[in-house]
Amino acid sequence: MGSARHTLSFLLQSAVAGLAVAFVAVLLFPDLLPEGHPLRGGQSAPASYASAVAATAPAVVTLVGRPAVPAGFAERQAPGSLGSGVVMNGEGFVITNHHVIAGTEDLEVVLVDGRRAPARLVGTDPDTDVALLRIELPDLPSIRVGRSDQLEVGDVVLAIGNPFSIGQTVTQGIVSGTGRGQLGLSQFENFIQTDAAINVGNSGGALVNARGELVGINTAFFSRRLDSEGIGFAIPINLVRGVMEDLLEYGRVIRGWLGVGTQTLTPDQARALGLAEPYGIILTTVQPGSPADRAGLRPNDVITHVNDQPVVVWQDALRSIAAMRPGTRVTLSGSRRGQGFRVEAEVAERPSRL
Template sequence: MSRAVRLAAVAVIVAFTSAAGVYFAAPDSAQSQRTDPRKALLERQVPQDREQIRLSFAPAVKKAQPAVVNIYVRQRRRVQRSPLFDDPFFRRFFGRDFGIPRRRAQRSLGSGVLVSADGLVVTNYHVIRGRDGRGTDNIDIKVSLADGREYQAEVILEDKQTDLAVLRLQNDDAEEFPHIRFADSDQLEVGDLVLAIGNPFGVGQTVTSGIVSATARTRVGITDYQFFIQTDAAINPGNSGGALVDTDGRLVGINTAIFTRSGGSQGIGFAIPSNMVRVVVESALQGGRVRRPWLGVSLQTVTSELAEGFGLPRPRGALIADIMPDSPAAEAGLEEGDVVLRIDGQQVRDAEALRYRIATKGLGETAEFEIWRNGARRTVRVDLQPPPENPPRKTTKLTGDHPFAGATVENLSPAVAQELRMRETSGVVVRETESYSPARRVGLRPGDVIVEINGARIERVRDLERAVQTRARIWRLAIQRNGEVLRTAIRWS
């Protein structure tokens, strides 16, 4: 390469790096005399318009970073001292205290985002409760701001279905906090630049950049509502609950999970869209419980075979497989076999996308469904209503000497079924089982529907309470799990 060509190549490199805000002396001596690199560094300005901001993320970071916090959680969890504690022989031999659950402190670290001036923080549910959400006796949460201030925080809303939680800082001095503005996550496009801000591995607040890799990633298996922004911005353990922001410094998502084989970032991260986050935050402000619209339908993703059978040009949309009588869907005129293609103009690619679109709508609103029926497109308007809680759930924790002791059960209704993502809307459902209880030992799981006990049909909690009052040496049970009825017999003494 000739000397002239080499100098030309160097000059191009200098031009690009200088535009990005990094300044070097050019090799040309005359250029060196005209521009002092040290003076240029001192006079560097924050980009003032959209074209300039593409050359540096600093203005966006300055807007968003003060609102991103570190969250330190101290929990006391019950743990078992011996794996043999359930064996009656060992309990008789070693005494009653053998295997009694002990408590130990467990600490976790994550990130969060301030979304209001009075100290409202949104983070991931798993940051404060762990992935399983069980076994926590008490919880202590400390929040550290970017400027070093620290506050205790209380939980005002937990939404395990979306893996989100909302905290409030204990602010005795009524200070105003830096907070972030929400962006409309539906406006994101693949290829948009985004920044991830959080506290990976506890090293301190860190900013990474990337692009939007996908805007409606479903079938990820992280939360009940499978609809995520995928990004290649580096996200690592500790980033959970942190902010994904656009180049205007606005919140477009809450970083939640990564796909990894090594435990570190491999360029596939997932964030909950800001439109879903906004719904949860508004619910926290309106009473601390998330209430979502209910359609009263069972959905199925349209496959290639189904698309061909329905005459669709390509496999997309959500097939309505079943409709409950007197539900909003039935009242609106939707029918079994309809394929929902769009909701309020937003494309519905599969069943998970439809669930997300409905979950981000407000109660009392009307949604416009574009459907495919009998080879033609139609429009149906659906009034969005909350699911009815009929019969009342009657949450009951069972005690006594029987296989169901330690189980918390409820009457099923459309409201309870929606919370548990179940198709069944009648019967008695197991909400949870207490650790080390008979119900846990015999294999009962949350979501099980108790159908029959010793020949007695179970339709309400009162039926179950009546059935377990009878002493029996053999308990014959019928349990519905994942759409199948399982029958078993348990010897009890």
């Protein structure tokens, strides 16, 4: 019996000693663990993003042009740097921001290798601040396009552009937020927020992930002064691709439209109206002859659901309707003077200028 206890004690001591040795080995040599093991910690983080930059930077270009001269005026300014752009493919299509090229003429694209070419405007979409240009040059660089819907807060991103006309510059940061709206920058807002420095001249440039894939088009930075404060915004590449496809196929972006003005319902307003749900949007205006008017909607109606999906803020409803093709039937439900209602409307094409 005593011999058995002695043997068991010896085995336990050996096991504890073995675990201690293994623990120390893991601390000193974490690479011994399999890839992805949580105890490897930051060992999987790259020491450099040079490969991601090399794969993407050649496709990021500088746009040069001059303000358009009104009819009757002879004086013209010298061409200057307007901002940045991204060569999307070998066919010469270049994406930039609408605000970069609006009101300009004699547009040129300047590549990192020094080549330059006149740029033709294919189409523009002020509602998302996206413009599509085309150039003709041989052996154009292109960029690998990623998926902005797979971005997560904390992902490493690189902003590439030509800030302050000093030459191509790369800044590094993380995704600080997604789905940012209500900023007043464009009609349809769904921005990626990043702390990668975005400055004057970066607009239209590339936001890429650590794998060297284009995930956004840099658009704006938040600042109380004319410098970056670590709050920049980029248009998700999934949205940009949809705009580009419509511009190429139709020459414009086709969006659904009901013809209403809206504002978000506050919880206090919801309680005052006796609504069961503390959310929704109020119709402030209904355009005569619009799809909403034909469906019987009226100012001060409260819409709580679009196709039985809750509507929390007016931007949600705007994006939902805009994503529908003209001719689509949509069901709207809500409250009018305390009484519930449900109507069906046929979506029309959103007018190009509202």
